[in-house]
Amino acid sequence: EYFQILNDKNTKFNNVTISFDGIDYFATFNIDFAEEEWELTGKNVGCDINSNVNGWLVTSDEEKEYFDIDHENQMVKLINRIMAKCTNGSKKWKKQKIRLLKWYHQRSNKLDDYIEKLSTEMVKKYDTIVFEKNYSKIKILIGGEQNMVFPLTKFITKLQDKFARHKPQAEGVVFVDAKYTSKKCHFCANINHELDVKTRKWKCPNCGKTLDRDINAAINILNRGDYGNSLENAK
Incomplete structure (x- = not known):
């Protein structure tokens, strides 16, 4: 839905804000657009x-x-076990921390995407x-x-x-x-x-x-x- 809005010729872009959370960059768009009416x-x-x-x-x-996010949760659990065996702040520990944050993001994004699609469908x-x-x-x-x-x-x-x-x-x-x-x-x-x-x-x-x-x-x-x-x- 959001990609359709961004690609609509009637969408007016006011400004874009770029943010960084330590792993990924995000773009926040401030736009004006006409809402699509559903029958x-x-x-x-x-x-x-x-x-x-x-x-x-x-x-x-x-x-x-x-x-179901069991796979994502199992990966979070596995990485936490690996980090527990590493020296806090070491190179290996920092590497695993980045992996952990990525799985947290993947889990959160999967849930957000599911809610977005199901709410639209209903x-x-x-x-x-x-x-x-x-x-x-x-x-x-x-x-x-x-x-x-x-x-x-x-x-x-x-x-x-x-x-x-x-x-x-x-x-x-x-x-x-x-x-x-x-x-x-x-x-x-x-x-x-x-x-x-x-x-x-x-x-x-x-x-x-x-x-x-x-x-x-x-x-x-x-x-x-x-x-x-x-x-x-x-x-």
């Missing part, structure tokens, strides 16, 4: 947020998002994206042995920013109370109070439907925002 699709989606093992984000369209596809309102308290661990916390607030801010810039007429990001969305059957609205946290698939004791816990929750989140086949009046 409304009439589609809405509910999103359930959970652990990366089962898909950190699961939608009411039965799509599951995974993100805003183009949907006019309304419904999340549980306590999302800021949810910690999504990614990356294997050396887990990082997925920057969920950053991702949702990206969605909101792109709706404002490219689809200002759309409903955009909406938040709802997610109470019982995992335990409530979206077919019959019965709440399974006996459902435990570890169970990923369950059979509704009332209607007999087999449910994927996360997809069921995402559908209920969508319904709770009144963008799906709402069962809000059911107990």
